[in-house]
Amino acid sequence: MDMLWNGWGDPAKAAPLPDTATALLRDLLGVTPRPAGALALPDLRPPATTAAPAALRALADAVGGAEHVRTDAESRIRHTRGKSTPDLLRIRAGDTGDVPQAVVLPASHEDVLAVLRACAAHGLAVVPFGGGTSVVGGLAPQRRDFVALDLRRMNALLDLDPVSRTAVLQPGLRAPEAEALLAARGFTLGHFPQSFEWATVGGFAAARSSGQASAGYGRFDEMVLGLTLATPEGTLETGRAPRSAAGPDLRQLVLGSEGAFGVITSVTVRIRPLPEHRVYEGWRFASFEEGAAALRRLAQDGPPPTVLRLSDETETLVGLAQPDAIGAAAARGDTGCLAVTGYEGARRDTGPRRERAAAVLRAAGGTHLGAEPGERWARGRYSAPYLRDALLDAGAFAETLETAAFWSRVPALYDSVRTALTDTLTRAGTPPLVMCHISHVYENGASLYFTVVSARGEDPVAHWTPAKHAANEAVLAAGGTISHHHGVGTDHRDWYVREAGPLGIGALRAVKRRLDPDGLLNPGVLLPAD
């Protein structure tokens, strides 16, 4: 199934906001319904492809037939940009400015190498395309003459080694497909980001994804044991052993390279036995500070739950309450902060682990809320992007951003990003609701994930841009990283360049020039174009 072209996910799952929510948006944020005026896909008329017939023939030769090279309007529109709110607003407005000249579907590593040769010969840039779920402009290169390299035909489980507990996956496998193939053999990857239902294994690796069960299963970059990269200069194979002292870890140079160094054509991952047992629960803390201290305690001294997250007061209020109860709870000022803990594994393990973690949370001030809030979170864990569509449909603006920092910097980072967003949007006449949660914890720090909802300006992309830039500045000033798991893309690039510094960027550009001397790969994504 194809993702909704102008929103998230399965079109059948789209649902409008309930009237109570619409009323609340109006009363709280001044959101006024907009005339629908929604364009249908056939209304969009991208310019005809500029790819020369000879180039298209070469691409068809590379991938085994003209049926795997698509230049129709729908295919090209479906491979335009990603799923950030500005991306959705642009495509809803009929803006096809970033449309690829063709969509090419290789079936193998050799096909990808051949595509890269054909593109080099015909002067076309290449944007690797997995699930199309980038929210940082990772699919909008700074050149118009590019093809989207859709990896969906490369969706096999190539190998599974139950002794070493490793699997070799092709990059176009969507996460649910990968999990189904592994589950048939009794294993799981354990990677469950919010984009789970649509995102691909290759995309997880290219963008250093982190899933909702990262406390138990680790980040995706921690699961990767080896990668094959197809580059214009040939093949790079990494990962002969789980750990090595043989030079720098080249896997960590490919992870996070966002298609700028090459196309990831296989990923060797660590797999784990399917958990026998899953349990999710809710806890209440009096404040975000108290809850964060409790999470830190578990992250540092254990035992680690598999899922561990904490909403701030505002997110708790919005998430917990029936819409009409929000005002009352806010008036009482007693919602506190909701934490969700989850335990997955063998029954003999999850029980004791849960008991010991509960003792830590209780000692840190937590109140056990039972299973319901946890189960509710688990049911809705992939639904936030659908809610965003409904908010946009209702005339509101909604977007997310995220960062991470060492624990001692987390409080100031939280304050300064919230302040930056609130001040900028308030000055622009659209005071926002800013919510935040911690969803990834480490011994030494944590992530912060912000959700912003406000009324939208006349030109909502232009309206949002200063707020996003202010948040980026706040992140850098408070010592956070410009992205904990969304990646750099084009949206974060200028701040990433400052974070990595001239020598860091210089080293990466040197690598890019070696692997992609003609600059074909994702020009302007991750690194500034030459």
Next chain:
Amino acid sequence: MDMLWNGWGDPAKAAPLPDTATALLRDLLGVTPRPAGALALPDLRPPATTAAPAALRALADAVGGAEHVRTDAESRIRHTRGKSTPDLLRIRAGDTGDVPQAVVLPASHEDVLAVLRACAAHGLAVVPFGGGTSVVGGLAPQRRDFVALDLRRMNALLDLDPVSRTAVLQPGLRAPEAEALLAARGFTLGHFPQSFEWATVGGFAAARSSGQASAGYGRFDEMVLGLTLATPEGTLETGRAPRSAAGPDLRQLVLGSEGAFGVITSVTVRIRPLPEHRVYEGWRFASFEEGAAALRRLAQDGPPPTVLRLSDETETLVGLAQPDAIGAAAARGDTGCLAVTGYEGARRDTGPRRERAAAVLRAAGGTHLGAEPGERWARGRYSAPYLRDALLDAGAFAETLETAAFWSRVPALYDSVRTALTDTLTRAGTPPLVMCHISHVYENGASLYFTVVSARGEDPVAHWTPAKHAANEAVLAAGGTISHHHGVGTDHRDWYVREAGPLGIGALRAVKRRLDPDGLLNPGVLLPAD
């Protein structure tokens, strides 16, 4: 205190082999005592420094005074090569061919940058020098006109953040100094490689060290959260957050760079509370295969001990037995294999963890041997290099090498490296004793550490070289990595080049050219010199 110039460690701790061991070496391996003929340090006469007076003045200016630039013979000899057996044999034979032209002692990051500028201006190469414990030729560059950059003056704890549990350490801190500074604040790093007493924090990072407690504390590269690198092109700072999706992980590009990209001038590490409690125990398994399966079980399904190691039958025999008991036990064929488990942490944690691990080991066929074998291992954990000196003094040859692989490849890797060593040395007329242990385990694989003892040939370095090369070939052919924790240096470089492949090496050379365009830094170490 300075390390013994022609051997390991504290000269006061050197001790000859007992007569029974000498007899055993003679009977088992044909080792014949050699006439001592040992040179004293003053007997060695390195050629006078070729560094120009202007260069030495520039270096003195860079580091705050001529007293921090040494050209005397003893200083230069003490910074010649490292501590591999060939290194010891060469220096014992009076070979000062790899002597640096000067030893330079910077006190700060700025000093290091100034030294790099001075060396660039005067055409000198630079070899960063920490504890001098490399066993892979990491201190012997392929140029004669180099200075050793001894980092011992940079030995401060710069910062400690108890909330984030991070510390910023200077690179010249020896591990015991670092542990003492951290212990005064209630923390430990938990990094205890065999070189612990002499090696430095900067060296651990540069060479991707792994310590004996890696099952509990992780490898050194997993402890590093940030690095500062001084390069001829300026400063590279990495590590704003514990984890990030902002591009490739540049920390992992610096870790393992072995001084070829720059000089590590500070390391931000994860620290942990000092353990309340430490307990070590011994277990017996009927075979190496059975023991390895038990270790794998713990590594994959937990609970992980802090220390987890397993000797093969030969190493168990040599380690367990009084010398005169070896023959008897071997005749009975019933030594089995010794595993050592260690648990460090809070008392409330180590007890239950030990009980659960014991149940796993027992179910996997293990017999509990009580504390004595574990305590004995712990007492002797840093003494093997002293034993090597005694073996060399007694006329034997002794060396170690190590690798790692995914679990399913471990048995074949074990067999083929043993066979390569045994066959090569037997053909050369010196049948060896080859021992092996697993000392680092991961969910997906393990390390193998081999110790070889034999009679030595007339020219022992030339005698050993074919065996070492055969072992390297066996490692690559069986799918292992050329080094799990010793590093690449010059000894493994040609095999590393094959392991990383042309694009992997090409990418690293591109980074080196960007950071070190004149090729000053450790030329020929890690990467082939231009």
